[in-house]
Amino acid sequence: MIQFELLEEDRQLFERALEFAERQVRTLTEIHPDYYPLYTQQGKWRHQGEAWTHWCDGFLPGMMWIFCKRAPAGSDKGKFWFDLAVRYTKPLEPRKFDRTVHDLGFIFLSSYYRWYRLTREPQLNDVIIQAGRTLAERYQEKGQYLSSFIAPNSLFIDIMMNVGIIFYAARETGDARLREIALRHSLTTRRYLVRGDGSTAHEGIFDLETGEFLRQSTHQGYRSDSCWSRGQSWALYGFTSVYEYTRDPRFLRTAEACADYYITQAPPDGVPPWDFNAPPSQRQLVDTSAAAIAAAGLLRLCRLLPDPVKGHFYWVTAIRILRTLCQKYLAIDDPSWEGILKGGVYHYPKGLGVNESVMWGEYFFVEALDQALRVI
Numbered sequence: 001m002i003q004f005e006l007l008e009e010d011r012q013l014f015e016r017a018l019e020f021a022e023r024q025v026r027t028l029t030e031i032h033p034d035y036y037p038l039y040t041q042q043g044k045w046r047h048q049g050e051a052w053t054h055w056c057d058g059f060l061p062g063m064m065w066i067f068c069k070r071a072p073a074g075s076d077k078g079k080f081w082f083d084l085a086v087r088y089t090k091p092l093e094p095r096k097f098d099r100t101v102h103d104l105g106f107i108f109l110s111s112y113y114r115w116y117r118l119t120r121e122p123q124l125n126d127v128i129i130q131a132g133r134t135l136a137e138r139y140q141e142k143g144q145y146l147s148s149f150i151a152p153n154s155l156f157i158d159i160m161m162n163v164g165i166i167f168y169a170a171r172e173t174g175d176a177r178l179r180e181i182a183l184r185h186s187l188t189t190r191r192y193l194v195r196g197d198g199s200t201a202h203e204g205i206f207d208l209e210t211g212e213f214l215r216q217s218t219h220q221g222y223r224s225d226s227c228w229s230r231g232q233s234w235a236l237y238g239f240t241s242v243y244e245y246t247r248d249p250r251f252l253r254t255a256e257a258c259a260d261y262y263i264t265q266a267p268p269d270g271v272p273p274w275d276f277n278a279p280p281s282q283r284q285l286v287d288t289s290a291a292a293i294a295a296a297g298l299l300r301l302c303r304l305l306p307d308p309v310k311g312h313f314y315w316v317t318a319i320r321i322l323r324t325l326c327q328k329y330l331a332i333d334d335p336s337w338e339g340i341l342k343g344g345v346y347h348y349p350k351g352l353g354v355n356e357s358v359m360w361g362e363y364f365f366v367e368a369l370d371q372a373l374r375v376i
């Protein structure tokens with residue numbers, strides 16, 4: 001049994017960061033009630049910037065559910081976060097039928113699933129199951145993958161973070177077809193988007209007539225053959241959670257390969273450039289959201305490994321990443337900044353949310369801090 005330990009100074013650092021995160025989320029809901037932001041512009045959440053795709057609405061209530069769970073049982077604080085989380089979660093329900101995005105895992109696992117875990121009300125579970133069924137409708141039989149929102153011939157690495165909701169729906173309902181779809185999608189992604197060195201491509205393009213894989217591509221990365229940092233973190237975390245659902249050792253090996261690539265290619269402080277292969281002139285531009293997601297993924301992966309030494313290494317790495325985020329990127333000393341974590345990048349080629357706070361970065365940062373603090 002591996003012993004994971006947190007130094008007292010890290011505990012204090014992480015608790016202070018979580019208290020700051022609570023204050024920022026509360027203030028956001030006071031300044032812009034019932035608004036679901038995506039990324040900041042010069043530190044401000046509300047602006048007219050393009051969304052590109054509509055995938056983030058679960059993350060704000062997701063943080064509220066984490067704050068609610070952390071509050072002492074029966075406390076006013078717990079009730080405050082519960083009521084606010086319900087208020088921000090309920091409006092998402094109609095999206096269980098949303099066939100325009102591949103992000104139903106992001107939307108419902110962060111919100112309805114956390115709500116269901118707290119209360120076990122069956123109607124909440126029905127919402128999650130329906131979302132899983134809807135996502136499964138994106139399945140392309142010939143290529144054996146779930147298509148991205150871009151087009152039926154497009155597969156994204158990000159979908160590895162969403163396919164878990166189909167595994168979940170399959171487990172809850174006993175629907176073997178759903179499980180088969182989720183499994184096939186994960187194996188196809190593993191085969192075509194994960195490279196031999198453990199790096200990943202953002203997108204795969206298929207021939208719709210034959211189902212044949214044609215080439216790797218990208219939207220948010222530097223080049224088709226580069227490794228977009230956030231995609232790498234989605235793969236690390238996504239293959240870890242698929243291993244949790246399936247216990248199929250192929251997915252554990254892939255999660256490890258993705259983690260090892262991330263760790264060996266990132267700078268010593270654990271926060272990578274926005275693309276691992278960005279040219280020298282862009283290498284100072286980091287993506288803190290990629291780092292937060294990697295930390296959250298490593299904190300799950302470290303417990304699943306048969307080798308305790310490697311598991312301990314992943315734990316220590318995740319803590320180092322969180323320490324860097326808290327010490328270098330927290331917006332705590334900038335009263336004009338509305339986000340929690342500075343230095344995120346949404347879509348560099350389109351110039352959206354570059355060096356800003358991004359809602360998924362906030363969410364996975366809070367999730368990772370909560371996980372690290374729950375250890376002992």
Ligand code: GLY
Pocket residue numbers: 055158220230346
């Ligand atoms: N579309 C998912 C992402 O920006 O990572």
